[in-house]
Amino acid sequence: MSEFDLIQRYFTRATPGVELGVGDDAALLRVDPGMELVVSTDMLVEGTHFFPDADPRSLGHKALAVNLSDIAAMGARPRWALLALAIPSEDADWLRAFSEGFFALGERHGVELIGGDTTRGPLNLCVTIIGETPRGTALRRSSAQVGDDIWVSGTLGDAALALAHLRGELSLPETAHAACARRLHQPEPRVELGLALLGVANSAIDVSDGLLADLGHILERSGVGAEIRLDALPVSDAWHNLLHTGIGRRCLLAGGDDYELCFTAPASRNAEVAALAGRTGLPLTRIGVIVRERGCKVIGTDGNIMAIGETGYDHFK
Ligand code: ADP
Ligand code: MG
Numbered sequence: 001m002s003e004f005d006l007i008q009r010y011f012t013r014a015t016p017g018v019e020l021g022v023g024d025d026a027a028l029l030r031v032d033p034g035m036e037l038v039v040s041t042d043m044l045v046e047g048t049h050f051f052p053d054a055d056p057r058s059l060g061h062k063a064l065a066v067n068l069s070d071i072a073a074m075g076a077r078p079r080w081a082l083l084a085l086a087i088p089s090e091d092a093d094w095l096r097a098f099s100e101g102f103f104a105l106g107e108r109h110g111v112e113l114i115g116g117d118t119t120r121g122p123l124n125l126c127v128t129i130i131g132e133t134p135r136g137t138a139l140r141r142s143s144a145q146v147g148d149d150i151w152v153s154g155t156l157g158d159a160a161l162a163l164a165h166l167r168g169e170l171s172l173p174e175t176a177h178a179a180c181a182r183r184l185h186q187p188e189p190r191v192e193l194g195l196a197l198l199g200v201a202n203s204a205i206d207v208s209d210g211l212l213a214d215l216g217h218i219l220e221r222s223g224v225g226a227e228i229r230l231d232a233l234p235v236s237d238a239w240h241n242l243l244h245t246g247i248g249r250r251c252l253l254a255g256g257d258d259y260e261l262c263f264t265a266p267a268s269r270n271a272e273v274a275a276l277a278g279r280t281g282l283p284l285t286r287i288g289v290i291v292r293e294r295g296c297k298v299i300g301t302d303g304n305i306m307a308i309g310e311t312g313y314d315h316f317k
Contacts, residue, residue, distance in 0.1 A: 001090050007118055010099040015112040017079060027114040029080065031132065038076040038131040038138060042066045046123040048315070051166075056094045058185040059125065060101025065187045066208065067129035068109055069259045072194030073206035075139035076131035080114045081106065084128075086121035109191055139197060139204040139263070144222035148202055148264035148290040151273060153193055153282050155236040156211055157248075159184035160255020170247055176238035187259035193284075196276045197263055204263035210254040212296060213312020215262055219296060226296045228288030230306065244301075253298065256313040264290055 001009070007022065015021030019028035031037060044063050046052055064081060071078045083102070087095075106113065111129070162180035165172045172180060190206070197204060203222060207214045211233070219226055233252055235243065242248035265273055270286075277284040300306040 001092075003118055006090055006095065007116075010095045011083065011113060011116065011118075013103060013113065015114055017110075017112050018114050021112065021114045022116075027080070027082075029114075029130070034135055035132045036135050036138065038071055038074050038133055039128065040067060040070040041126060041128040042070065043124065043126040045125075052123075055185065056097035057101035060098040060103075061105050061186050063125040063127050064102050064105050064111070064129075065189050065259065067127045068105070068111070068189035068191055069187070069206040069208065071129055071131040072189050072191045073139065073204050073261055074131070074133065075137065075194045075198040075201070075204065076133040077195060078109050078111045078129055078131040078191060080112050080130040082128040083113060083116035084126040085116060085118050086124040087118070088120065088123060109189070133198070137198050139194070139201055140221075141203055141205050141218045142221040144203040144218050144224055144264040144290050145266065146224055146290055146292050147267065149267055149270065149273075149286050150215065150226055150228060150262065150264050150288045150290060151284050151286055152207065152211070152234060152260050152262045153190050153284055154258075154260045155234045155283070156207065156258050156260060157233075157252035157255050158236050158238060159187065159257035160210075160251035161238060161242070161248075163255070163257070164247060164251060170242075170245075172238060176240075179236065180238050184257055187257065189259055190261045190282065193261055193276065193280050193282055196280060197261070197265075200269050200272050200276070201263040201265045204261055207258040207260045207262050209256045209314070210310075210312025211258070211262065212253050212298075212308065213314070216296060216311060218262070218264065219290075219294070222290075223294075225291045225294045226288055227291055227299065228296065229299045231301050232285065232287045234283060234285040234287075250310060253308070254310040254312045
């Protein structure tokens, strides 16, 4: 199979939302006046982000999902994606499953694959995502205000638990592991919530490297601090008994791969945020407040400020 056949067979689908999609030297996009493009890229590398035997369908899903999550965190509508792919061989079963996982998620969010690059090499998946938002509306990290409530969507720490289980650092019962593994391998980007937060939230970020690390980015960029309560953090049923273990707390506060949204909103918007939870079918939990004093204080279950070691994942630490 030639490189061109491969692209044609696995990565070329109708793209009615662009002037020109896959097949030329570049794609052509039309942008409505009054809109801004929102662009982000995220790479998944074998051995760093996934195990060598990872299921290709899940990989296709996740490569796009982590990018959609960034668009969601900006409150934007995802439109188009580019896929730069290094693959060790042209394994037809692998390519079919990978592309199915990618396109299945893309279709659900109205995202078209409009280009990319395909080369032979150690497995490496790099997606670039392009979204749109009305000019001046994007949710930034830098605009949290003192007095804002801090919210998170869904539940935290499940993906980190699954990873800890796979590494033999703890042992989850079978059903709990299955649920956590789904969060790790097939994260659901919170696109609908991000869109709904426009005009309601002051700032937002997606939780990909751990709650404290990612909330820390909001705090730093906004020049503020936070107080959050450990017992307010939303966890799934898998957490039975784990909250009081060291490794459980680490997964909850500093584990990665949650792909939930963490956002801040004025207290006067509480009723609207609560209504959004109903509308999106996604639990939204108030975990703390933005304060003037810099840094992030975590109040433990005993009411005292916890000493925090790790705050999240950093590739270069
Ligand atoms: P060039 O040599 O000009 O970079 P390529 O042969 O790499 O062109 O790509 C040909 C066309 O196929 C381009 O439109 C490119 O965007 C697209 N393409 C290449 N790889 C992929 C991929 N993995 N997914 C989607 N489109 C791809
Ligand atoms: Mg190329």
